Amino acid sequence: xxxxxxxxxxxxxxxxxxxxxxxxxxxxxxxxxxxxxxxxxxxxxxxxxxxxxxxxxxxxxxxxxxxxxxxxxxxxxxxxxxxxxxxxxxxxxxxxxxxxxxxxxxxxxxxxxxxxxxxxxxxxxxxxxxxxxxxxxxxxxxxxxxxxxxxxxxxxxxxxxxxxxxxxxxxxxxxxxxxxxxxxxxxxxxxxxxxxxxxxxxxxxxxxxxxxxxxxxxxxxxxxxxxxxxxxxxxxxxxxxxxxxxxxxxxxxxxxxxxxxxxxxxxxxxxxxxxxxxxxxxxxxxxxxxxxxxxxxxxxxxxxxxxxxxxxxxxxxxxxxxxxxxxxxxxxxxxxxxxxxxxxxxxxxxxxxxxxxxxxxxxxxxxxxxxxxxxxxxxxxxxxxxxxxxxxxxxxxxxxxxxxxxxxxxxxxxxxxxxxxxxxxxxxxxxxxxxxxxxxxxxxxxxxxxxxxxx
Amino acid sequence: xxxxxxxxxxxxxxxxxxxxxxxxxxxxxxxxxxxxxxxxxxxxxxxxxxxxxxxxxxxxxxxxxxxxxxxxxxxxxxxxxxxxxxxxxxxxxxxxxxxxxxxxxxxxxxxxxxxxxxxxxxxxxxxxxxxxxxxxxxxxxxxxxxxxxxxxxxxxxxxxxxxxxxxxxxxxxxxxxxxxxxxxxxxxxxxxxxxxxxxxxxxxxxxxxxxxxxxxxxxxxxxxxxxxxxxxxxxxxxxxxxxxxxxxxxxxxxxxxxxxxxxxxxxxxxx
Numbered sequence: 257x258x259x260x261x262x263x264x265x266x267x268x269x270x271x272x273x274x275x276x277x278x279x280x281x282x283x284x285x286x287x288x289x290x291x292x293x294x295x296x297x298x299x300x301x302x303x304x305x306x307x308x309x310x311x312x313x314x315x316x317x318x319x320x321x322x323x324x325x326x327x328x329x330x331x332x333x334x335x336x337x338x339x340x341x342x343x344x345x346x347x348x349x350x351x352x353x354x355x356x357x358x359x360x361x362x363x364x365x366x367x368x369x370x371x372x373x374x375x376x377x378x379x380x381x382x383x384x385x386x387x388x389x390x391x392x393x394x395x396x397x398x399x400x401x402x403x404x405x406x407x408x409x410x411x412x413x414x415x416x417x418x419x420x421x422x423x424x425x426x427x428x429x430x431x432x433x434x435x436x437x438x439x440x441x442x443x444x445x446x447x448x449x450x451x452x453x454x455x456x457x458x459x460x461x462x463x464x465x466x467x468x469x470x471x472x473x474x475x476x477x478x479x480x481x482x483x484x485x486x487x488x489x490x491x492x493x494x495x496x497x498x499x500x501x502x503x504x505x506x507x508x509x510x511x512x513x514x515x516x517x518x519x520x521x522x523x524x525x526x527x528x529x530x531x532x533x534x535x536x537x538x539x540x541x542x543x544x545x546x547x548x549x550x551x552x553x554x555x556x557x558x559x560x561x562x563x564x565x566x567x568x569x570x571x572x573x574x575x576x577x578x579x580x581x582x583x584x585x586x587x588x589x590x591x592x593x594x595x596x597x598x599x600x601x602x603x604x605x606x607x608x609x610x611x612x613x614x615x616x617x618x619x620x621x622x623x624x625x626x627x628x629x630x631x632x633x634x635x636x637x638x639x640x641x642x643x644x645x646x647x648x649x650x651x652x653x654x655x656x657x658x659x660x661x662x663x664x665x666x667x668x669x670x671x672x673x674x675x676x677x678x679x680x681x682x683x684x685x686x687x688x689x690x691x692x693x694x695x696x697x698x699x700x701x702x703x704x705x706x707x708x709x710x711x
Numbered sequence: 712x713x714x715x716x717x718x719x720x721x722x723x724x725x726x727x728x729x730x731x732x733x734x735x736x737x738x739x740x741x742x743x744x745x746x747x748x749x750x751x752x753x754x755x756x757x758x759x760x761x762x763x764x765x766x767x768x769x770x771x772x773x774x775x776x777x778x779x780x781x782x783x784x785x786x787x788x789x790x791x792x793x794x795x796x797x798x799x800x801x802x803x804x805x806x807x808x809x810x811x812x813x814x815x816x817x818x819x820x821x822x823x824x825x826x827x828x829x830x831x832x833x834x835x836x837x838x839x840x841x842x843x844x845x846x847x848x849x850x851x852x853x854x855x856x857x858x859x860x861x862x863x864x865x866x867x868x869x870x871x872x873x874x875x876x877x878x879x880x881x882x883x884x885x886x887x888x889x890x891x892x893x894x895x896x897x898x899x900x901x902x903x904x905x906x907x908x909x910x911x912x913x914x915x916x917x918x919x920x921x922x923x924x925x926x927x928x929x930x931x932x933x934x935x936x937x938x939x940x941x942x943x944x945x946x947x948x949x950x951x952x953x954x955x956x957x958x959x960x961x962x963x964x965x966x967x968x969x970x971x972x973x974x975x976x977x978x979x980x981x982x
Contacts, residue, residue, distance in 0.1 A: 418928050420748055420755070420793035457795040459928060463734050484930035488942065495937055495961055497968045504931035512754060512925070518979060521777055522754040522925070523972035597964030646928055646947060 262577040266547045269432045269515055272574060273337070276359070281366040285314035287351070288358050295348040296360055301686075301694040304328045306345060310363055319374075321367040329364075330404035330447070331397060331693065333372055333439045334426060336365030339690045340568045372442050386410045388707060391474040393460045393647065396424020397689045398680030399480035400447060401696030402703075406478075407450040409704055414474070415452060418459040418646075421511065424482055425681075426689070428511035429503075431541050433548070434571075437510075461650035466676070475710065476675045476703045479662065480696065483681035484644040488637055489533065493591030497598045498527055502534070502542040502638035509545050527633030528552045531602055533588055534638030535565035540572060542636040543580045551634070555581040557588060559607050559620040585609075587620065589627070591635055602630045643682045657684060668702035669695050675710075677703060712790040713747075716767060718782070722849050724774045725817055726783055733766035735796040741828035742802030742919065742951060745770065746927040748793040749781050757924045757946075759821035759896075760797060761850075768794075771820035771849065777976045798927045799950045802917075804828040808891035809835040811883065812859075813876050813905055815897025816842055819850045821919060822896050829894070830857055837890075838862065839879045841901075845870035877904050884912050892917065895954065899963050906954030916954035920945045923966065937961050 258274040259265070265272050276284065288310045296306040304325055312321035325332045341347070341361040349357035390406050392399045395417040403413045421427055423440045448454065460469060460481075469477055486501030488494050505524065508514040512522035530546040532539050535558040543554045556575065558565060561584045565572065576582065590603040606626035609618035643660045655663045655672040662671055662678040666685070669677045679695025681687045717729035735745055744759045745768065756778050762769035772779050785791070802825050810829045814822030819840045830836045836859040842848040843866045854861055862879045863871030872879070876897075884890060895905040896919040909916045922934040922945045929947035936945055937958035943949065 418795070419926065420795070457793050458734065459795065459798075462797060462928075463738065463795070484928070486930070486932045488932070488935075490942075495935055495942060495958075495965065497965060501932040504925060504933050507925055507931050513752075517972065518777075518976040520752045520754075521976070523969040523976070525968055525972060597961070597967070644929055 259574075262579065265433065266544075266578050269548055271436050272433045273570075275369050276362045276366045278366075281313055281363060282316070284359050284363060285310045287356075288314070289350065291350060295350060296345040296358075299344045299348040300328075301344065301690045302328045302697060304364075306360060309367065310358070310360070313363055313367060318367060318370045322371040325364060325367055328697075329693065330401050331443050331689075332364055332368035333443060334397065334435060335690055335693070336361050336363075336368050337435050337439075338430060338568075340688060342569045344690070372439065386412070388412060389414065389474045390703060390707075391416060391469050391477045392480065393469075393477060394418075394424060394480035394482055394680070394682070395422035395444075395454065396480055396482050396680060396692065397426060398482075398682075398692035398696045399424065399478065400444070401693040402478045402480065402677075402679065402700045403452045403696075404447050404450060405697055405700035406703065407447065407452045409700065411707075413452045415454045416458040416460050416463075416469075417454060417456045419511070420456050422454050422456060424480070428507045429538070429541070431506070431510050431545055433544070434541065459646060461647040465650045466647075466673075470675070475707055476677070478669075478696070478699050478703065479647065479671070479676065479678040479682060480680045480692070481644055481647045481682045483641040483687065485642045486637070487640040487642060489588065489639060491588060491590050493593055493599070494637070496591055496593040497596075498525060498634045499591060499599055500634075500636050502532070502538045502636050503641065505542050505545060505636050506538070509549070515545075515549060524549060526551055527599070529632045530554045530634040530636065531557050531583075531588070531630060531632040532636040532638055533557045534640070535560065535567060536638065536640075537567050537571055538641075539636075539638035540567045540575050542638050543575055544571075544578060546634070546636065547578055547580065553581070554579075555583050555630070555632075557583045557586050557604070557630075559585065559587045560609065560617060561585060564617045583630075585620065587622065588630075588635070592629075599633050599635055602632050602635060604628055604630050641681070647682075667698065669699035670702060675706065712792065713794040715785050715787055715789050715791065717787060718785055720783075721771070722847050725771065725847065725849055726774070727761075727769060727771050727820075728782065728785075729764075729767050729769050730791060730794055731766055732768050732794045732796075735760070735794060736763050736766050736768050739763050739768060739797040740801035741804060741824040743797035743799050744927070744950065745794055745796035746798060746924065747791055747795075749778065749785070750792050753781070753792065754778055755793070755925060755927065757798070757927055759919070761820040761823055771817060773817040776973045777980060777982065780977075780980075780982045795927070798946060800948075802828060802894075802951060804832045804834075806833040809837065809889060810892045810894060811837045811839065811880065811890050813880060813893060813895040813897070813901075814838070814840045815876055815901040816847065817849070818897030818901070818919075819848070819854070822894070823850050823853055825894055825896070825919075826854065826859060827857055830859055836860070837883065839864070839876045839883075841865065841874075841876040841897075843867065875904070876901065877908050880905060881908055884909070884914065890914050893954075895919075899959060899966065902954060902957075903959035903963075906957065906959070910955050917951045918954040918957060919950045920952060920957070920962065921950075921966075922962065923968065936965070
């Protein structure tokens, strides 16, 4: 797919990947073999009927294509851009045998963008049938998906969002150049047209607690509060100035638009030599954001090798094209500050891979005597997130596992509390947007069954 | 949109604003704060809730940069885009005996709801408030009306005694009267001095920290501070911490992180 050139794109926050043009989409759709037992669909976490929508594109029936996608996927403009297709639909495509899998993500994005540009078909029909209220806590991909499905089933849905803008990680976590915020807001507008209500500045756990939500007349609750608590490495110097969690960097830049400071009031203070610690999509995003904020040298520092990195292939490739250095098998052990309390350098040690650990990946082991100093003035810690504690602390009777992830029945997303379901990063399971959406869909189905039986 | 019912200057550089925010007012307790955003381009800033009345909350702010300056320009009847809360842990106001509440500068407004709450639980409350001069000594009447023992100091002696809040506190501790808890809120340096003062006397001291914040719900770590051996988030673990364990040097350094940016933003606006 066409992209902005690396030299150009590191100076702006505009979307990097241009979508497929119509001729390209038609050409790609024509390559599809329309397999009867399509492996692509079987590997889609929300089971989109992929051959059917590709066939619609092939026949220039673009509106039909997006309708087919939307039967299973409420946020197609998002998924087409951020799904790890190489591990899902495209990775399963039989044409991999010829090293030429269909660009399914590109086709999904093409259909979604076509619809968003032709506003008339983007409006859903408000179809409130039941006078039954369901609450959704959190407006990230899990909550938005569940809300959309519930609204289409006829329930009266209210989404409670702690921040001042809806979208969750789609707004604060994923940068503009990967997922334009306009797309997210259009998807939310579509949900509003289905009758979904959004209450921002409402923190369930502070503004109201869970029991009060039920007291206000909601018959079931879906919890999609995400994993917004940043992890730190607990090494010395981690509280120095210009050490940020990736969450802070991304929230300031993506949500609060610090890249437009001082036109926007939220500042960000990034130096010239940035080290991003971590190997996931958040680390890639943090590194690429740092470049665009004016850093001259950005390094990804990861304790394993690139093979073990969880980041999406396209993001790793984009990061390398943009000139980001990959310092693999490297572990920071301490951050050194100057006399004003700002980062001056970082102590590191080299690693080698030993036996596999719990995650199945080979465990990194310190190489004795390999200590060295990295010349950096900014450190971004992107080593993971865990569930935000505000909701959990206010709901002590909710069962969570040892990592504070809400325990759920994987078939129904039900928690241990009657009428309460959960999905997305707040629960056990994969931490991708599409997995969150799958969970939102399962939960909506289960809530439907639950409310039917409660009558 | 949250309606502004009142926005007036109460001292040089210090303003009081009353905002209609029913969901926040319904739950707010002493010690908690709200995050507000003025408009679409605005930053989110934390403000301690100084008082509650029905559906309305009162905040007191000192002009220190672009956002607080923009707040001064809002008129009664206009709106703030976003107001959320209450955030942070409420003060534990159980009856414990004698509580000495110490407030400096704009921190006096933050001290008021806490002193009021400690008094209403049956504690014997002493209040020490200080400011640079008479004009900057805010909330004098509100604190007098509490009926607690009130000491006033100013740097220049224009009101009350000449000196610092720590001078009065030391005198009280030296007099032999038992103090079960010191609660201090004000500039970082004031809270540090108070904490260093009470430590050798073994008097438990709580401070309410004023770190930089972005979301206020524990998701970014901007407000992190070292307390003892651990790193805590002021927004969800605090804002109150044991003053004897807070790393004030680090706290003060971290408050400088965006000084250059803030200066630049003020300069281009002629603030």
